[in-house]
Amino acid sequence: MGLYSVKSMCAVVEARWFTEDGWSVPQILRPILPSKIALFLWQVQKNRIASKENLAQRGVVLENGAPCIFCLSTTESVAHLFLHCPRIWMLWIAVLHREGISWSAPASISTLLDEWGALRKSTSRILWDLIPYALCWEIWMARNNVIFHDKIFDPEAIWESHAFLIFTWMRAWWKDCPYDANQFARGFTKIDVHAKVSTRPVISWKPPQGLILKFNVDGSFQSGRAGIGGILRNNVKKVAGKFSRKVEVKRADEAEVLAILYALLFCQQFMVYSVEIESDPSLAVDWVCGTKNRPWNLTNELNMIDYLLPLVACRGVSHILREGNMEADKLAKEGCSREEPI
Template sequence: MPGIFLQAWHELHFISSSNSIWHIIPFSVLWTVWLRRNEVVFGNKVVDVIQIFFLARTRLACWFKEVYPASDISREELIANPYLAEKLKLFRNYSKAKTAWEPSPVGYLKLNVDSSISRGSSLGGVSGILMDNGGSCLGSLSERIGNGPPTLSELLALKTGLKWYFEDANSFESRLIIESDSEAAVDWVLHPEKSPLLYASLVKDIEKTINDNHVMIRRSPRGFNVEVDSLVKRGIG
């Protein structure tokens, strides 16, 4: 059956060598269905068609970004509309011009936060690392969260990081810079009117904490968050 599906897929008229994302779609669908099948058979889970659809789209976007990391489209945009990938000029360029961590200005501390979803997508986690402008680690956090869309997880990482800093780790007099590699999450906090209604309350809570405490929020390139990403994966692994 999978062989017939793959053969039929590649015979479709819109599949061409230039439409790279369409070649990934059947594999993301089959792998997602296979993983869910195992959860149903061996884990007494139920079939959730909406969740399968979402997980297949998420896996497609993640795989595409791994193959084409130099593409200037975010993972969240690809999940919402995979067709956007057709308009890109794609190069398998794995070199990154700048991936090293950048120190914060004097008088500031920097908190880098990130989120991750486990391979089976039944667990998620958020983590953060607090550093001074000399690169010394002053503290870290790692918490598990439930399943959900990637952007929701990134928003929860921001909220959890801010809560941890101001309630549990606030023995510092320096001002705070918080960074996330999620373009959508940072943009929504800076411009709450752009956020979807579903996330409006969460975004406003984050915005209020940032404004009340004079926090700077910035987006960091994916490579900047390697250490935080490793921490969050260990936390949910």
Template structure:
């Protein structure tokens, strides 16, 4: 058989990856009690699909995924957007604007959506910079903004620059708005645009400014009312009292895991009334993480307890994450087989309590 150059390269690449693939395969710990197969969303560590993980996977697999402009990519997002004192919906709008993700005329045309791409106010080609900065309707609104230094939006190079400049603005009294007026006016311009398109309602310049200022004043006052409310924190100094059967067997588990060799030693001990009953230990190879080892020792300890005839167990593990995973309805994908076995083995006990010591 004659191999092409690309075939040889692919085979070489596969051979180079074999050690890692072998490690991943050997680290899979299947169920020992015949747990049924289950659908798993692999891009998420939990194995459960979410809109966020789906979006990230789609973006990662898109060869033509958008690249942010340099000015936007270097933006301090926390300072300029997420930590700004304004409603979350306004922060989300600014975030979408910076990602070129709002349905302006030019964006809709680029996406193949049949839509009139002209500005509803002046008839010019509608882009983000035009709608919020360069449209005559927008420039006159910014002229009316009650800020100390006049802002000429028509001469501003772009939305990112305007956002950065707006952090230095000072609002004039008696508006009652001390800062972040840029977010309020931007939001109101967007609302006025949508009302004109979808409801055939036109807003005057004074309407936009008045609505922006009144909404900002009302929201600011509401935040003051909330911050003035005194909340007395509750300090829990003791763990809640848990009712444990008097004849329950206490099972303590622990592990030691080597991240280099991927080997783990697991151990467990059964006690009753402070006296040792039984104990056990095992060594395992190809263990992905200490978390996987913690789950493995629970499965082995429960199997040992069943063999010894114990039917009331108080199992204590020093891994809070594992305890949460055991009692959760969804199982992490790399622990599905082990935790399914734990669930199956649990049915063999009259009472079984999991707790972090």
């Protein structure tokens, strides 16, 4: 029996089917786009996702005629959900408006993808080509959150998340990316991706050994607000817990120390033992691991960390590059504006 990862499975699927069907992920996007997202858009384009219309056609009985959860006016087909729903089409309009063009809705996602390249005016090619992947993925996430988690539909959140998603993909690939998340959020037309940007090897999250759990944490400071986030996973990347909340500090490095402290308190409270912690800001990790040059204003927090480390049998606190810490990074950024902690 062989060993397979999602990535290797996607590679097989891509090689065997994408090209046979006359559809493939553009070469330029392959080192940037996660396989999961590429596979998802392929399924959308082939009408092979579990939309309510597709489920009904397979004999699944759905209540009230299986309406679109966003507008409740018509059946949730793939074309309606991702394009024609008036509450979704406005997002595509916003993308095209930014580009300075107007466009009538295409009949299907397949047509949209066929025509997409020709619609670009001022956005860099790579960013432009990533938009349908990010937008469709976030629409699907929002749809699932409304159906399965009773969340309220918020098109602005989809808009912000799709820009942030593209930012995280680009930061992982573009070695010297000079732009931050806020600049991506403000629009792509001012972001210049040259043909020869220096790219970095893909650095991904590495699973912990055996029964040890790994807590990836991060702190963030944006627009005068600070947040912390963390995600606890086992060796098969199963999530055992996570947190995202705002904190009352004035600097990013203070938030980063609090993120480590909060992860340890989390472990103590939920009796998680044998854990390792990874954080991408190296300064906070240096303060935690050494006793010299610690800032006086964080003495209490660092003393508490010293006390908790052996208590939860922490195997170590180490530094990881941001690309391997994306989930914690996102939770920390979301924490900055979160009223209720999770």
